[in-house]
Amino acid sequence: MTQKRSTWQKVAVREELGERTGFVSAQQLHAEMVAAGQKLGLTTVYRALTDMVESGEADALTGSDGETRYRICGLEHHHHLICNVCGKTVEFELPGFEAATKALALSHGFQEVSHSIELFGTCSDCPRG
Amino acid sequence: MTQKRSTWQKVAVREELGERTGFVSAQQLHAEMVAAGQKLGLTTVYRALTDMVESGEADALTGSDGETRYRICGLEHHHHLICNVCGKTVEFELPGFEAATKALALSHGFQEVSHSIELFGTCSDCPRG
DNA sequence: TTTGGTTCGATAATGATTTTCAGTAAGGAG
DNA sequence: CTCCTTACTGAAAATCATTATCGAACCAAA
Numbered sequence: 001m002t003q004k005r006s007t008w009q010k011v012a013v014r015e016e017l018g019e020r021t022g023f024v025s026a027q028q029l030h031a032e033m034v035a036a037g038q039k040l041g042l043t044t045v046y047r048a049l050t051d052m053v054e055s056g057e058a059d060a061l062t063g064s065d066g067e068t069r070y071r072i073c074g075l076e077h078h079h080h081l082i083c084n085v086c087g088k089t090v091e092f093e094l095p096g097f098e099a100a101t102k103a104l105a106l107s108h109g110f111q112e113v114s115h116s117i118e119l120f121g122t123c124s125d126c127p128r129g
Numbered sequence: 130m131t132q133k134r135s136t137w138q139k140v141a142v143r144e145e146l147g148e149r150t151g152f153v154s155a156q157q158l159h160a161e162m163v164a165a166g167q168k169l170g171l172t173t174v175y176r177a178l179t180d181m182v183e184s185g186e187a188d189a190l191t192g193s194d195g196e197t198r199y200r201i202c203g204l205e206h207h208h209h210l211i212c213n214v215c216g217k218t219v220e221f222e223l224p225g226f227e228a229a230t231k232a233l234a235l236s237h238g239f240q241e242v243s244h245s246i247e248l249f250g251t252c253s254d255c256p257r258g
Numbered sequence: 259t260t261t262g263g264t265t266c267g268a269t270a271a272t273g274a275t276t277t278t279c280a281g282t283a284a285g286g287a288g
Numbered sequence: 289c290t291c292c293t294t295a296c297t298g299a300a301a302a303t304c305a306t307t308a309t310c311g312a313a314c315c316a317a318a
Contacts, residue, residue: 005284005285005294007284007295009296010296026275027273027274041297041298042275043298046274047297062192062193063191066305067274068275081239092233092237104210104223104248105210108210108252109252110248110251110253111250111251111253112250113248114248114249115249116245118245119230119239121242122240124238134265134314136314138265138266156304172267173266175307176265196306197306
């Protein structure tokens with residue numbers, strides 16, 4: 001059966017991502033790892049990130065510019081508060097909201113509801129706007 | 130001064146989009162218009178849709194597959210409940226939620242908060258899951 | 259109909275992500 | 289420890305949606 005192998009590349013990507021406090025694109029991550037002296041391919045970074053998303057270790061977020069950004073995340077269900085200047089991200093939950101949205105969807109005849117909730121703003125470290 | 134002109138192409142795009150009950154991609158829309166006998170360029174469809182989004186006539190939504198989809202929308206602030214099978218979309222508001230998210234963001238030191246909220250599910254016309 | 263702009267649209271360019279495919283290396287078996 | 293099997297790697301080519309180019313078409317008006 002198909003099983004995953006552990007390689008230094010995957011470990012490196014996981015570590016690099018873990019050092020971030022916000023979402024990063026695969027390209028950015030790759031560029032910085034190469035700049036830092038680690039020699040790995042862009043393809044590999046994409047693969048490592050995809051694996052992490054599948055295993056639930058990370059969250060992916062596709063922005064309106066079409067670029068997908070990644071971030072290490074907790075396992076529990078949560079949402080994000082993202083600084084659109086520096087990318088800093090805070091996880092949060094919304095008590096009661098889950099139920100409200102589900103009820104609303106059901107009232108319109110929708111089943112198997114899931115949702116996407118993201119808040120954007122400028123964090124306290126990034127002045128002005 | 131630079132003013133917009135009304136052309137049959139723009140009108141055609143607006144009408145075609147108006148006939149839909151859900152989000153459609155520029156490519157889909159273009160393909161179907163061409164198939165229906167209307168001869169216009171893909172570039173033009175993109176431009177028309179972009180204009181409509183800027184003027185507030187339509188909403189754009191970039192999916193996780195990187196494709197942007199469009200839909201005619203009401204002017205007031207609202208969110209979407211989208212069928213991920215047929216694409217049917219329902220607009221809705223979330224009383225009280227706006228304030229709650231803003232307060233939450235502010236409590237984390239974030240300013241100029243905006244949000245993205247979309248609900249996905251399977252509508253009553255699309256059985257199974 | 260000439261003028262001065264705006265819009266069209268075929269095509270080339272862009273840019274992120276994926277696929278290809280031959281060479282590399284985990285890691286279990288012996 | 290050594291040998292295999294097979295997942296993994298990565299450079300380069302292929303995709304794909306979207307954007308930029310730029311000459312032709314078009315419109316209103318002088």
